[in-house]
Amino acid sequence: MKFTLEPTENDELEIVIRGDLNDPQIPRIIAALNAAKVISRLFLYRDEKEYLCPVADIIYFEALHGKIYAHTARGSMETRYKLYELADMLHSSGFIQINKGIIVNIHEVISVEPEFSGNYTAVLNDHKTRLTISRKYFKIFREYVVKEL
Numbered sequence: 001m002k003f004t005l006e007p008t009e010n011d012e013l014e015i016v017i018r019g020d021l022n023d024p025q026i027p028r029i030i031a032a033l034n035a036a037k038v039i040s041r042l043f044l045y046r047d048e049k050e051y052l053c054p055v056a057d058i059i060y061f062e063a064l065h066g067k068i069y070a071h072t073a074r075g076s077m078e079t080r081y082k083l084y085e086l087a088d089m090l091h092s093s094g095f096i097q098i099n100k101g102i103i104v105n106i107h108e109v110i111s112v113e114p115e116f117s118g119n120y121t122a123v124l125n126d127h128k129t130r131l132t133i134s135r136k137y138f139k140i141f142r143e144y145v146v147k148e149l
Contacts, residue, residue: 042058042079045080057072058095058105059072059104060131061079061083062102068081083097096140100134120133120138
């Protein structure tokens with residue numbers, strides 16, 4: 001595989017793949033490029049005001065009463081995205097879905113404890129917040145955490 005970097009007058013980054021387009025490496029290259037897209041800020045809402053919040057400040061997202069809330073150290077704010085959209089957008093930024101209604105920033109999880117029911121509890125950095133990791137999502141959570149380390 002050969003890489004060629006060329007400067008242009010256009011500010012937009014362009015990636016061109018030349019060669020055998022049936023090469024099995026191409027889907028992996030495209031997936032890696034898509035995973036490299038990192039979103040650094042999101043618009044969040046509180047009291048009819050719109051705030052630009054750094055993604056790194058978000059501890060977790062929670063679906064509650066038909067709305068999606070982003071929880072930060074400064075409180076909770078609403079987002080206009082659907083939970084599945086956030087899971088997709090922020091996967092490469094350290095966020096993983098842990099149950100039907102919660103996506104957590106793995107950098108905020110300090111420990112995981114098993115429950116009698118087969119679920120797990122994620123304890124966050126504040127040592128107070130405890131989120132349930134359902135059995136359905138635990139294997140994916142574990143694989144994601146190991147990959148991120």
